Amino acid sequence: MARYDCLSCGACCQNTPENLAEGFSQYIEVDPAAPLWRRPDLVRKLVVRDEDGAAHLRLHPDGRCVALRGRIGARVRCEIYRERPTPCRSVEAGSDLCQRYRRSRGLRV
Numbered sequence: 001m002a003r004y005d006c007l008s009c010g011a012c013c014q015n016t017p018e019n020l021a022e023g024f025s026q027y028i029e030v031d032p033a034a035p036l037w038r039r040p041d042l043v044r045k046l047v048v049r050d051e052d053g054a055a056h057l058r059l060h061p062d063g064r065c066v067a068l069r070g071r072i073g074a075r076v077r078c079e080i081y082r083e084r085p086t087p088c089r090s091v092e093a094g095s096d097l098c099q100r101y102r103r104s105r106g107l108r109v
Contacts, residue, residue, distance in 0.1 A: 004093040004102075010076035011101040012091045015063035018104070028065065030055040034085040042080060057085065073107050 015027040030036055030047055037043060046067055048058045058066045067084075070076035078084060091097050099109040 004098060006093050007077060008073070008075055009093075009098075009102065009107065010064075010068055010070065010072040011105040011107055012088075012098060013065045013068040013076070013078070014072060014101075014105065015059060016101070016104045020063060025059070026050050026054075026056040027059055027063070028057040028085055028087045030057060030085045031087075034083070036080060036083040036085060039080075039083055042083060046080065072105055 015024070019027065026048075036046070046058050047055050049055055060066055064072065065078075067079040068076055069079060078088075091101070102109050
């Protein structure tokens with residue numbers, strides 16, 4: 001298997017084209033147990049609620065998470081890595097899910 005480096009990728013930190021095509025403007029749900037809730041400063045900055053009241057990470061207009069810094073496919077970092085929600089923790093470098101996100105961003109798999 002090829003070596004995947006999350007710090008030079010970030011593809012999983014952006015809403016997928018499939019979600020956008022189907023009208024899903026929210027991406028990562030913030031679960032009630034997420035360490036992020038212990039940081040009210042970050043919650044105010046990064047969390048939005050949908051029409052049903054579910055908490056999600058805020059997205060830039062281009063669909064990427066506002067906690068992601070850098071350029072996808074080049075060099076990135078997550079500002080809330082230690083506090084990130086469960087869906088963010090579930091993506092493993094090189095996994096099928098990782099490769100799906102990379103393909104959706106036009107990155108080599």
